[in-house]
């Protein structure tokens with residue numbers, strides 16, 4: 001699959017703090033890249049760099065299309081102010097504003113697109129509810145509907161499953177599956193070694209000043225996770241003996 005984005009010899013950090021050096025990777029169409037690392041390893045910084053909010057210390061991002069692509073972005077739920085007084089359908093419609101313009105009306109086809117996105121996210125019946133009345137899982141579904149409407153070739157999800165139950169997670173994974181089948185590239189920041197990784201093709205592990213990238217099964221090894229400070233030796237021994245093992249991605 002052709003890349004939508006190429007990172008070349010990238011170093012990332014702040015004055016006096018280098019988080020990692022010399023990262024080169026391609027984000028391919030149809031790939032699902034999980035970004036993991038201990039607290040403070042640089043996941044949020046990596047997200048900011050992808051969004052163009054900060055420059056790498058050195059190296060570069062290449063956009064094979066010749067210009068930066070639109071990124072469908074889902075921020076961490078904790079960063080979202082749900083007291084903002086709008087309805088679910090208005091929040092979702094914000095994802096489509098490029099298509100219809102900020103100050104013009106949605107029109108029938110726009111309204112149909114919003115309804116279809118809310119339906120796919122499983123919250124059509126909540127369309128007229130105010131955001132502050134939603135549960136965490138319902139709000140996450142509304143934010144997914146907004147990303148659906150962005151219709152972007154590259155999708156960046158920052159901890160999309162942090163506050164959702166198993167059935168919501170499975171539902172949101174089915175949306176990610178569709179995106180992947182359509183050839184979109186999906187980058188997800190995930191916090192734990194959960195079953196989500198079964199649905200990812202590649203992993204980027206940050207920590208202890210390094211960034212390791214490759215197939216999930218090659219990167220998330222016991223030795224690597226300990227070396228990069230993600231797990232202690234005893235946690236790793238417990239985990240690799242028990243619930244977590246290396247499976248090939250099942251690609252929901």
Ligand SMILES: Nc1ncnc2c1ncn2[C@@H]1O[C@H](COP(=O)(O)OP(=O)(O)OP(=O)(O)O)[C@@H](O)[C@H]1O
Nearest residue numbers: 014015017019037038039040041042043044045046
């Ligand atoms: N604007 C900044 N200026 C200087 N240092 C920063 C800045 N933002 C973050 N850092 C530092 O960079 C490091 C990486 O932070 P970052 O937020 O990217 O980590 P993270 O992996 O997302 O952490 P967490 O899992 O705790 O959210 C931390 O040591 C943090 O203190």
